Amino acid sequence: MSEALIKPQTIEAPQLQLTTLYPQSQQLSPQQFKRISTFMEKTTGIKLPESKRSMIQARLANRLKVLNFENYSQYIDFVFSSQEHATEEITMMIDLLTTNLTHFFREQTHFDFMQQSVLPSLVKDGISKPEIWSAGCSSGEEPYTLSIVMREFMKNNPGQFSDYSILATDISTRILSKAIDALYPIDTVEKLPYSIKKQYFLKSKDPNKPFAKPKAEVRNKVKFERLNFMDSAYRIQPKKNIIFCRNVLIYFDKPTQLEVIGKLIDCLVPGGFLFLGHSETIFGSNFPVKTVSTTVFQKTKEY
Ligand SMILES: C[S@@+](CC[C@H](N)C(=O)[O-])C[C@H]1O[C@@H](n2cnc3c(N)ncnc32)[C@H](O)[C@@H]1O
Known part of the structure; x- marks a missing residue:
């Protein structure tokens, strides 16, 4: 057996990127995030910095599934439209994007x-x-x-x-x-x-x-x-x-x-x-x- 054949082969580790887990089309883009954060600040006063983008994406992910949307673009077009049930979805979105941490006798x-x-x-x-x-x-x-x-x-x-x-x-x-x-x-x-x-x-x-x-x-x-x-x-x-x-x-x-x-x-x-x-x-x-x-x-x- 020649040396070349017994030499352990280097196997390139597959590059794990975020896009493998979330295809580009299923990510909340910076522009889409901006639309949501601007709306949230105007409507509720809550400021959502860019660092919260992946958290917001995760919190809204299930709404895409429930409403059968393929991506955030479709979801955003619907939420900010005058279509039937869009107002209810706004309420739902606000619900999902508020932070509710509390406990008995806090402070x-x-x-x-x-x-x-x-x-x-x-x-x-x-x-x-x-x-x-x-x-x-x-x-x-x-x-x-x-x-x-x-x-x-x-x-x-x-x-x-x-x-x-x-x-x-x-x-x-x-x-x-x-x-x-x-x-x-x-x-x-x-x-x-x-x-x-x-x-x-x-x-x-x-x-x-x-x-x-x-x-x-x-x-x-x-x-x-x-x-x-x-x-x-x-x-x-x-x-x-x-x-x-x-x-x-x-x-x-x-x-x-x-x-x-x-x-x-x-x-x-x-x-x-x-x-x-x-x-x-x-x-x-x-x-x-x-x-x-x-x-x-x-x-x-x-x-
Ligand atoms: C972190 S919790 C605080 C709960 C409790 N006061 C405490 O200290 O444990 C903040 C709450 O404020 C509510 N909130 C955020 N923005 C609001 C707004 N614009 N109007 C009314 N409530 C709001 C959220 O829904 C959330 O339940």
Whole structure:
């Protein structure tokens, strides 16, 4: 056998390219992405940088299949057309492109501050039925947490409030129906104190489908509605004593953030409280508020 024949052959590894997985025609091109991101920013305020292109492509991929489109070009032509069902698809697209990450008692220090300072301050001001708004409520964990906090406060301070009411809004209809169903995987409540789980949650009996659901007394105080922060005015009545608008503004540019904050403050009663997410702020603006804790603001009483 000659040496040439026993020499191991070098086998060229096939060049694995993204196009092998997604043929060019099934990729979201930079131009198509731009159309979607421009639309999203105008309609919802959400900024989608180019770095999110592959994520957006992945999130919309299933819509192409469901609607039997061969590529993103066909999908985009349909979504932005006046054809029947295009408006429904816009709602669906917005649903898919929003980020809904949330959990029970997220940013716990806010709920501690609410119990220790904000609610006693409302009692002092003679408020008997606090009006609360969870703005950008996602799948409901935030408003249900607020409801639990209110119940805990009323249990520990009997006679201070006669009742309370919570409005919870989001732009995404899909996430709002999840919030109304209120069925949460059991691990989402695992880390909560035992006393809170026992008192405020029901547990499914089916071991194959373990989920938790806030009890009716917690859920009944929360009313869900669709609201887009880009609406010219928020027709929220009555005005609120407490607004939570957390981890939403980070998706907007600065002018949009300031516009939304201004409209939220308009929905507060004088002396009402606005909670923003821990990485959000309203520095450098002339709103009639003072900072009372980290990312918690109180509207001026004289306003
Ligand atoms: C990351 S979640 C925050 C949920 C909750 N506030 C929290 O802090 O855990 C952001 C939510 O804001 C909603 N959202 C984004 N843009 C919106 C808009 N223009 N109007 C109303 N809601 C919007 C999204 O649908 C999403 O459910």
